[in-house]
Amino acid sequence: MTPQPGSPGDVLTLISTGSATTRSDLARVTGLARSTISQRVDALIERGLVEETETGESTGGRPPRQLRLHTEEHAFAGVDLGATHCRVALMDISGEILAACEDPLLIGDGPEEVLAHVDRRLDALLADAGRPRAALRAIGMGVPGPVEFATGRPNNPPIMPGWNDYPIPEYFDGPSVLVDNDVNVMALGEHRHAFPGARHLLFVKAGTGIGCGIVADGKLHRGAQGSAGDIGHIRVSGHDDAGCRCGNSACLEAVAGGAALARRLRELGLAAESAADVVALVQAGDTQALRLVREAGRLIGEVLAGLVNFFNPEVIVIGGALSRVHDHLVAGVRETIYRRSLPLATHHLSITPSRAGVDAAVLGAGLLAVEHYLSPDNINRIVNA
Amino acid sequence: MTPQPGSPGDVLTLISTGSATTRSDLARVTGLARSTISQRVDALIERGLVEETETGESTGGRPPRQLRLHTEEHAFAGVDLGATHCRVALMDISGEILAACEDPLLIGDGPEEVLAHVDRRLDALLADAGRPRAALRAIGMGVPGPVEFATGRPNNPPIMPGWNDYPIPEYFDGPSVLVDNDVNVMALGEHRHAFPGARHLLFVKAGTGIGCGIVADGKLHRGAQGSAGDIGHIRVSGHDDAGCRCGNSACLEAVAGGAALARRLRELGLAAESAADVVALVQAGDTQALRLVREAGRLIGEVLAGLVNFFNPEVIVIGGALSRVHDHLVAGVRETIYRRSLPLATHHLSITPSRAGVDAAVLGAGLLAVEHYLSPDNINRIVNA
DNA sequence: GATCTTTGTTCGTCGATCGGCGAAAGTGGC
DNA sequence: GCCACTTTCGCCGATCGACGAACAAAGATC
Numbered sequence: 001m002t003p004q005p006g007s008p009g010d011v012l013t014l015i016s017t018g019s020a021t022t023r024s025d026l027a028r029v030t031g032l033a034r035s036t037i038s039q040r041v042d043a044l045i046e047r048g049l050v051e052e053t054e055t056g057e058s059t060g061g062r063p064p065r066q067l068r069l070h071t072e073e074h075a076f077a078g079v080d081l082g083a084t085h086c087r088v089a090l091m092d093i094s095g096e097i098l099a100a101c102e103d104p105l106l107i108g109d110g111p112e113e114v115l116a117h118v119d120r121r122l123d124a125l126l127a128d129a130g131r132p133r134a135a136l137r138a139i140g141m142g143v144p145g146p147v148e149f150a151t152g153r154p155n156n157p158p159i160m161p162g163w164n165d166y167p168i169p170e171y172f173d174g175p176s177v178l179v180d181n182d183v184n185v186m187a188l189g190e191h192r193h194a195f196p197g198a199r200h201l202l203f204v205k206a207g208t209g210i211g212c213g214i215v216a217d218g219k220l221h222r223g224a225q226g227s228a229g230d231i232g233h234i235r236v237s238g239h240d241d242a243g244c245r246c247g248n249s250a251c252l253e254a255v256a257g258g259a260a261l262a263r264r265l266r267e268l269g270l271a272a273e274s275a276a277d278v279v280a281l282v283q284a285g286d287t288q289a290l291r292l293v294r295e296a297g298r299l300i301g302e303v304l305a306g307l308v309n310f311f312n313p314e315v316i317v318i319g320g321a322l323s324r325v326h327d328h329l330v331a332g333v334r335e336t337i338y339r340r341s342l343p344l345a346t347h348h349l350s351i352t353p354s355r356a357g358v359d360a361a362v363l364g365a366g367l368l369a370v371e372h373y374l375s376p377d378n379i380n381r382i383v384n385a
Numbered sequence: 386m387t388p389q390p391g392s393p394g395d396v397l398t399l400i401s402t403g404s405a406t407t408r409s410d411l412a413r414v415t416g417l418a419r420s421t422i423s424q425r426v427d428a429l430i431e432r433g434l435v436e437e438t439e440t441g442e443s444t445g446g447r448p449p450r451q452l453r454l455h456t457e458e459h460a461f462a463g464v465d466l467g468a469t470h471c472r473v474a475l476m477d478i479s480g481e482i483l484a485a486c487e488d489p490l491l492i493g494d495g496p497e498e499v500l501a502h503v504d505r506r507l508d509a510l511l512a513d514a515g516r517p518r519a520a521l522r523a524i525g526m527g528v529p530g531p532v533e534f535a536t537g538r539p540n541n542p543p544i545m546p547g548w549n550d551y552p553i554p555e556y557f558d559g560p561s562v563l564v565d566n567d568v569n570v571m572a573l574g575e576h577r578h579a580f581p582g583a584r585h586l587l588f589v590k591a592g593t594g595i596g597c598g599i600v601a602d603g604k605l606h607r608g609a610q611g612s613a614g615d616i617g618h619i620r621v622s623g624h625d626d627a628g629c630r631c632g633n634s635a636c637l638e639a640v641a642g643g644a645a646l647a648r649r650l651r652e653l654g655l656a657a658e659s660a661a662d663v664v665a666l667v668q669a670g671d672t673q674a675l676r677l678v679r680e681a682g683r684l685i686g687e688v689l690a691g692l693v694n695f696f697n698p699e700v701i702v703i704g705g706a707l708s709r710v711h712d713h714l715v716a717g718v719r720e721t722i723y724r725r726s727l728p729l730a731t732h733h734l735s736i737t738p739s740r741a742g743v744d745a746a747v748l749g750a751g752l753l754a755v756e757h758y759l760s761p762d763n764i765n766r767i768v769n770a
Numbered sequence: 771g772a773t774c775t776t777t778g779t780t781c782g783t784c785g786a787t788c789g790g791c792g793a794a795a796g797t798g799g800c
Numbered sequence: 801g802c803c804a805c806t807t808t809c810g811c812c813g814a815t816c817g818a819c820g821a822a823c824a825a826a827g828a829t830c
Contacts, residue, residue: 146729156729200608214696216602217601217604217606223585223730224584224585224734225697225730225732225733226697227694227727227729228696228697229697230694230727230730231691231694231695233694234691234694234695235687235691236622237622237623237625237635240622250622302620305620306619306688307695309616310599310614310615310616310695311608311696312609312610312613313609339633340618341618342612342615344610345609348609348610349609
C-alpha cells in the first residue's frame with residue numbers, strides 16, 4: 001500500500017487538472033482498480049461535481065466516456081477591489097468566466113457600502129448567467145492592502161479607511177469567502193492562466209504604487225504577517241533625495257511609482273495627476289513621459305535584479321496600470337535584470353508583460369475560491385456528507 | 386473517511402516529531418482505532434524503527450508505554466565541505482550527534498580525493514560510535530557552490546575546480562546521498578535546531594562571501610535553478626566604486642564580505658588576509674576592524690531590509706565566520722532593518738546570531754538525510770517491503 | 771459478420787479496520 | 801489492605817471497502 005492517492009477528492013483533482021479525463025485514465029494514474037474508480041466517479045457525479053460528455057476517440061476498442069467538471073449548478077465569484085474601482089466576475093467551477101462587470105467605486109466609502117455594492121453586482125451577474133444565488137459556493141476577493149488571510153480581516157490598510165480588522169467573510173451568508181491582497185490574487189491569476197507549469201513566479205504590479213505577488217512552489221507565499229511582496233519601499237541607489245510617504249527616502253515607489261512619475265511630469269510643466277495620465281501621455285507620444293517610464297522600468301529592474309538572485313524565479317510578470325505601456329516598462333526591467341543578476345539565475349528566466357491583463361485580479365480571486373472548494377479535503381467532506 | 390492520515394509512515398512522523406508519544410495518543414490524533422494503531426506500531430517496532438521506553442506518568446489509570454524512535458541500528462551522516470575544511474558528524478535517527486570531526490582539506494583537490502577523505506572519516510566515526518557501516522542509511526552533504534539538488538551534481542561552482550557536474554551520490558555505495566549548497570543546509574540546521582516552529586526563516590552566512598539560505602513554509606526554497614539565496618551580488622547604495630569579482634560594482638559581497646573587509650584593513654596598514662584575520666583583529670580590540678564590521682552589518686542590513694519587505698520572514702539568523710563577532714555585526718544588521726523595513730514586517734521579526742554555531746552545517750546536512758529517510762513515502766516502502 | 775480491443779459494471783472474495791471485551795496496571799477512597 | 805475506578809492495550813469476531821475476475825457494451829479490424 002503506497003501513499004494512497006485514492007480519495008474522491010484526489011480523483012476530482014486529477015479530473016479538474018486534466019491529468020486524467022476518463023475512468024481508465026484514472027485507474028492507470030492512481031493505480032486503483034477500475035471498479036473502485038467507477039464507484040468514486042459515480043459518487044462525484046451524484047454530487048453534481050462531475051459530468052460525462054460525449055464519448056471520445058476510440059483507440060481500437062470501445063471509446064471511453066470523457067469526464068469533466070460539471071460546470072452547471074455551481075458558481076464562484078472573483079472580486080477585485082481597487083482604490084477607485086470594483087470589478088466582479090462570475091465563473092464556473094472550471095475557472096471559465098461567465099460574466100463580469102466593472103464600476104467606479106471608492107474603497108474609502110467603507111466596508112458596509114462597498115460590500116453591499118458587491119452583493120448587488122453578484123445578484124445581477126448570477127441572474128445574467130441564469131444561476132440561483134444558492135449555486136454560489138465561494139467568493140474570492142482581492143483588496144488593496146494587507147490582509148490576515150486566515151480570517152479575511154484587513155490589517156491596518158493605509159488606503160482603506162474604515163476597513164481595519166473588518167471581518168469581510170462574515171458579511172456574506174453562505175459561501176466561503178477568501179480575502180487576500182490584490183497583488184497576491186493577480187499573481188495567482190497570472191500563474192494559473194498563463195504559466196501553470198512554472199514553479200516559482202513573481203508578479204509585479206506597477207501602478208500608483210508598486211507591489212509584488214509571490215508564487216513559490218505553485219502556491220502563494222504570504223509571509224509571516226501576510227505582508228510579503230511589499231517591494232515598493234525597497235531602497236534604490238542614487239535617489240536619496242526622493243522622500244517617500246513611508247518616512248524613508250529612495251524607496252522604489254517614491255521614484256518609480258505612478259504617483260511619483262506624475263509628479264515629475266508636473267514639474268516639467270505637463271498635466272499629469274495619476275498613473276493613468278502618465279500612460280496617456282506615453283501613448284500620445286510624449287518623449288518626456290516615455291523617458292520617465294523607461295527609467296522607472298530600470299529602477300524596478302534594479303530591485304528585481306536583487307530579488308532574482310534571492311528568489312530565483314522562472315517567470316517575472318509585469319502588470320498594473322503602467323504596464324499598459326509595457327513595451328517601454330518591460331524593456332527597462334529586462335535591461336537592468338540581465339545586467340545585474342547572476343547568469344545562472346537569468347539563464348532560463350522569462351520576463352513578460354501580463355497576459356491576463358485587467359482580468360488578472362478577478363481571475364486570481366475566483367481561482368482562489370475555486371481551488372479552495374476543489375481542495376481534496378473539502379471534496380471528501382462533501383462526498384462523505 | 387477524511388484524508389486518511391493512517392499509513393505507517395504518517396504514524397512514524399507523528400512519533401518522530403513528538404506530536405504523539407503513546408499508542409493512545411496516536412489513536413486520538415489520527416482518529417484510527419486503537420487496535421489499528423497497535424498493529425502499525427508493531428510493524429514499526431519489528432522493522433527496528435520504533436522502540437518502547439519505560440512506562441510514563443499515569444493520568445489516573447494504567448500508565449502508557451512511551452514510544453520513540455529507535456536510535457540504535459541506524460546511523461546518518463552530515464558532511465560540511467568548505468573551501469578549506471571538512472567537517473563530518475555522525476548522528477542517530479533522532480538527529481542527536483554521536484560523533485564529529487573536522488580537518489583542514491582543500492576542496493580544490495577534486496572530488497575523488499575529497500570524497501575518499503570523507504569516506505575514511507565516516508568509517509572512523511562509525512567505529513567510534515560502535516555501529517557497522519551497514520547501519521549508515523543516508524548521507525547529507527553541504528558544498529560551497531550551487532548544486533542541482535535532484536541529482537547531487539555541482540553546477541558550475543566557482544570555487545570547486547574539478548567538481549562541475551560530478552555525480553557525488555554515485556561515489557557512495559549503499560546509503561542515499563543528498564547534496565545541497567552549504568548555506569541551505571546551515572539554514573535547515575538552524576531552523577530545526579533553534580526555531581522549529583518558525584514557518585519562514587532566513588539564514589545569512591557572512592564569511593569570505595555572503596550567502597543566504599531560505600526556509601519557506603518549513604521547507605528549503607532552492608529556486609528554479611537551485612541558485613536561490615545568492616544575495617552576495619545584490620547592489621548596495623553609495624558604493625559604485627567598489628568593483629566585484631562578478632564583473633559588476635557595488636555588490637554586497639564586494640563591500641561587506643570578509644575578503645573585502647580584510648582588503649580595506651590592509652589598506653589601513655593592518656595585517657589581514659582573510660575573514661578569520663578580521664575576526665581576530667576585532668577580538669583583539671582593534672577599533673578600525675570593529676568599525677568596519679559594524680559598517681558591514683549595516684550594509685548587510687540594507688540588503689536584508691529589502692528582503693524582509695519582500696519575503697516577510699519570522700526569523701533572521703546571522704551565521705558564518707564573521708558572526709563570531711556577532712555582537713557588532715548583528716547590531717549593525719538590526720539597526721538598518723528596523724530603520725528601513727516596514728513596521729508590519731518587523732513587528733514580530735527576531736534577528737539573532739546563530740545558535741547552532743559551527744555545527745549548523747553538519748546538523749542541517751544530517752537532518753536532510755534523516756528527514757529523507759523518515760519521509761512517509763520512504764517509511765511505507767520500508768515497512769511494506 | 772466474426773474476432774479483437776478497450777471500456778465500464780456486477781459481484782463474490784479477501785484483507786484491513788473497527789470496536790467490544792477482558793486483562794493489565796496503575797490511582798484513590800474507605 | 802481492599803475494592804472501585806480509570807486508562808492502556810491485546811484479542812477476536814463483525815463489518816466495510818477495495819480488488820479483480822467475469823461479463824456486458826461499443827467500436828475497430830479484417
